[in-house]
Amino acid sequence: MPAGRPRARSRGVQPRAAGPPPGRPRAPRSRWPAGPTAAGGRLRPGGHDPRRRDPEALRTLAGRNEARRGLPPRDGGERPRRAMNLLALALLFSPQQAAPPTATPPATIGEERPLFGGVASGPATAGILELTLDGAIERGLQRNLALLLAQQRIRAARGARWEALSDLLPHLSLYLSETRQKINLEAFGFTGLPGFNLPPLVGPFNVFDARAQLTETLLSLEALEKTRAEKARIDAARFSYQDLRDLIVLVSGSLYLQAVAEQSRIDAARAQLETARALHELAVDRKKAGLVPSVDVLRAEVERAAREQQTILAETRFAKAKLALARAIGLPLGQQFHLADRVTYSPGPVLSLDDALKTAYESRADWKAAQARLRAAESARRSAADQWLPTLEVRGDYGAIGATVGGARVTYTLGAAVRVSVFDGGKRIGKVLQADAALEAERMALEDLRGRVRYEVEAAALDVKAAQDRVGVAERAVALAKEELTQAQDRFRAGVANNIDVVEAQEALASATETYISSLYDHNVAKAAMARALGVAEATYKQLLRGE
Template sequence: MCLLLVLCGSLSVAAHAQGSAGDLPSAPTPHTLTTNFPGGVTVEQATPSALPLSLDDAIDRGVQHNLEMELARQNQRIVHGQVLTVANNLLPSVTAEAFTETQMINLAALGFKPSLIAKFGLDPATFPTIIRLDTTGAQLNLNQQLFNVPAYYLYRSAQKAESAASLTTRNSEGTVVLKVGTQYLLALADASQIENAQALEKADELVLQQATASHDAGVGTNLDVLRARVQLQTQQQTVINAENTFAKDKIALNRLIGLPAEQELTLTDKTPYSEFAELPLDQAKALAYTRRKDLLSLQAQMEVAQRAEKAVKYERLPTLSFDGHYGVLGETHGLYHGIFSATGSLKVPIFQEGQLRGEREVADAQVSALHQQITSLQVTIEQQIRSAMLDVQSSAQLVKVARSNVDLATEELQQASDRFQAGVSDNLPVVQAEAGLADAQSKLVQTLYQYNQSKLMLARNTGVVETQYKVYLGR
């Protein structure tokens, strides 16, 4: 019973085609180098060149190398080993042993008196009281449980515990897919911010050139030049900050997928965007109740506890077992003779009521606690699905508004630039329009990231992120 409690404790620790390049050979893909250290530890080393990484590659690497997955797999191995230990209680146990021994026995110390043999007509003086015995033997020992109901239910409980451990591992896989996917999308958003910032930086350089040319021609003011230079330097700061954020987020991505921090990455995917078909709430809940690994794991743990409760209930029944051995025994270098024993044991618990009641109360409490956890998780699942659906709907609308704002800000900047080039106004409207466009582009990138991240979260909340993340992202 103690082993089953350990078993339950182990359980609780607990989702592009490439264009043809004619007949030219494709460029070789760099592989991550590894270095083997004594003790079997393998440490990956950074490649000299950047490593191409798609979203699928990142998720595959995360599932294989993320520490959370490694711990889940090791926990599953622990549970499997404990299941084998429980199963052994129902299997016959056969052991073989061989022994040889030498004994020096003092018969007088054991109460033997040589005078006693005189009654049988033997001379006591010829009978030694200290003798030496050399014996050798070999035998097979057998032990078999013939009737043990608690052991049977413990075995059935352990079988279900292994299923629960497997579900816990798959639940960890969904968590890793969500984390890696979210981090990859965040890195893509950082890359888009850099592209937008660099494009605006080039536009600011052009505005500065125009303002300088107008000033040199005597038709512009020095204020226009200063204003354009300040705007350019401000945009340069934005580029530097965006590049720094991108570099740090790639380091975080490396950490999630088991790559060294210094490994350079080339993100081969682009930010995905596709409108998500609305999923009815009832269908989403039904899907989650059958696919959420955390819920299925709790339900499996409930069966583990219920079977353990039956094992405790039947501990009052007698147990029947068989023990025996067969072998040979005799003097070393002498004669040997066969020996055997066969013992049937019937054990009936009598004065163990306190222990049996205590174990029954513990088992009942475990079942009750798991039932409450399952009920609470079902309510939580509905709450999570509703929240995720609201996030998907609102972020989809925000993306549409943000796209419209970018179009309008681009048109405003074009008109302001045309007016400045024609000499109708100074470059203040141009600077203001560029700031508006930068803000609109930044918000578009953020809303696209929020939209994709909310779809991944919805997939996670319905329990299908590890298998259907492509469908939810529209890839």
């Protein structure tokens, strides 16, 4: 009888539960079942009540129990998230800061990162598309949303440069007018002369005027530096676009590799399911022959059900991985495709730290973009300081004016002007302060990027080395697990052991296979992240992922 529950009286009569004292509310009944407590149904001082177990501890305990049975975790598993850690590291420092990526892009456009979005390239085609790794990356470089948006940012930067350049280029306009008017001379101060009687109103009369007007700034250091700043911003936008191309190679390739890994998990889960079915059939036959107890049959049925559930989850994850891939590379909506490539193991690159850093600083487009942004900030700072300097401009017009078109006479105006701003209420000081702050921010960002490049290169090298070692260990673990399963099956068939050893060996093989698949995926993503850290992802992904 659980502790804390009143004992029954004689003759099977249960006592009435004592209510709370007057004025004291009844304590809510716990939703946890009664558990063992100290004597008298109460905890000793400093004791632990298992009914109030922390929910996080319960979830951890449930996960351990499921892991012992070979079931995947209830939350979809830590493995998919762990497999994306290397990709998240590379995306964390991308030009568009956002939350770490997941295997499946968010459903809401306003919440998703453009890196995981794509613009569909037309209607879906009939049949199944054979999608290779090269094809996926090429489609991503053409239809990924982040890259298309970067192209528009380059266009916007070009427009801003033309707008700044207009302050230095000539402004030419044509003017044509035909006016009929009547003028009040008294309004202009003509009240008449002694001896002359001028009418107060003149007209109506016609005025025709046609002319070309030209204005050009000959000297303006402010406008010149502003134009240079916009030119540097164009360079920064172009380098950012190139940096995004490397990032799209990493994203598209990683999503393709993840889909391949999920497909491998399906194959492994189906093979384990067939083994579990064979084990169940063998247990049933031996039970009919009276060689094993019923518990062996039940144990085999539980193992088969666990493998069926694992297969269903693997198929679901594979379908979602394909959806994420199709979304990122801009496949037509509803397009059916098959993964044509199975990326195998190939060793990673071997570079010294000095050579890797030299390659990174020479090749990384984000480093070049940061330098271009610094040049733009320096020009903007000089432009703000040059507001105190005079500007020189010329203007003129040439045309014909008269009462009629036929009676128009040629007239023109030529002039030059020097303009010096003396006081503008502090506007110039404000612009200088803003430009100076922006310049210091770009300098600090460049120094931060210098350290970040070194960190990413070193971290990527460590990831490649660790993943490569894990693949070797995982291969040996799979071979040992297969041998263990074979021996356990032989012992069960020979009747010298029950099927507990077989079930445990099958679970060990499933765990070793999953570890190998995850290690191989992590190794390939680590190599892609290394190429991204070096700034050569687009140029070298075939050599890294295919071993060419």
